[in-house]
Amino acid sequence: MAGFTQTSFDILAALEANNNKAWYDENKARLNAEVRAPFAGMLGVASMLLDGSRYPLIGSDKTMFRQYRDVRFSKDKTPYKPNVSGMLTPSGTKGEMGGVVYAQMGPRDGMLAAGHYQIATPELNRIRDRIVADPEAFAEMVETLEAKGYPLSREGSLKTMPRGFQQHKDAGFAEFLRLKRFVTHVEQPKTAWLNGDVVEKLVHLAEAIGPLNAWVREAMVERADN
16 A cells, blocks of 8 residues: 555645645645655655566655745746655666656646656767667567557657658658657556555556666667767
8 A cells, every 4th residue: 555545635636726835834744744755655665666676766755856846937936836746766866867767646646657758869869879770679669568558658759850860761660760758658547546556556667667768778878988
């Protein structure tokens, strides 16, 4: 069991409806006890279940995100996030934003996501080089992910071929070269959080994405070293 209850969702819904400092200060202790503490516990249990696996990841309260929003460059000036989120990462710190598994719980439901999200262009091109060198291996990983219920997101893909790869525009793997991120995400209904299934789903996603995360990470490193 992850430790979430209907009260956990009620508190997030109340924060969404009363997104101000007065309400937050009065209810911060309840938010920590009913939502953030169980969330940290969920990450910790998932970490233990992944310990010793081929692709171990670590999460705790140290890999959770703050409740405060950065409103400096946003039109939305509400001060707090109406959701709780955190990650499982290779090192157990938030310093790694690639090759991670991400979890988010909101007022009504939640979601899990995994992969490499923000990738600089030089690193993207190294990944693309490796796809060109062995498109069958990459396609097999993508197909395996899809078979497990985790389709690779095409969101944010380039509409045209990236510079330097135009000669592959008619190749069967051309759509992969247009990707700007390598992620998958799946919605998690409220029931998954209440009955504790979210822990198993978090572990399953971490193990499923492991080969692709490692492949992308190796592509970025090995091409940089050559």
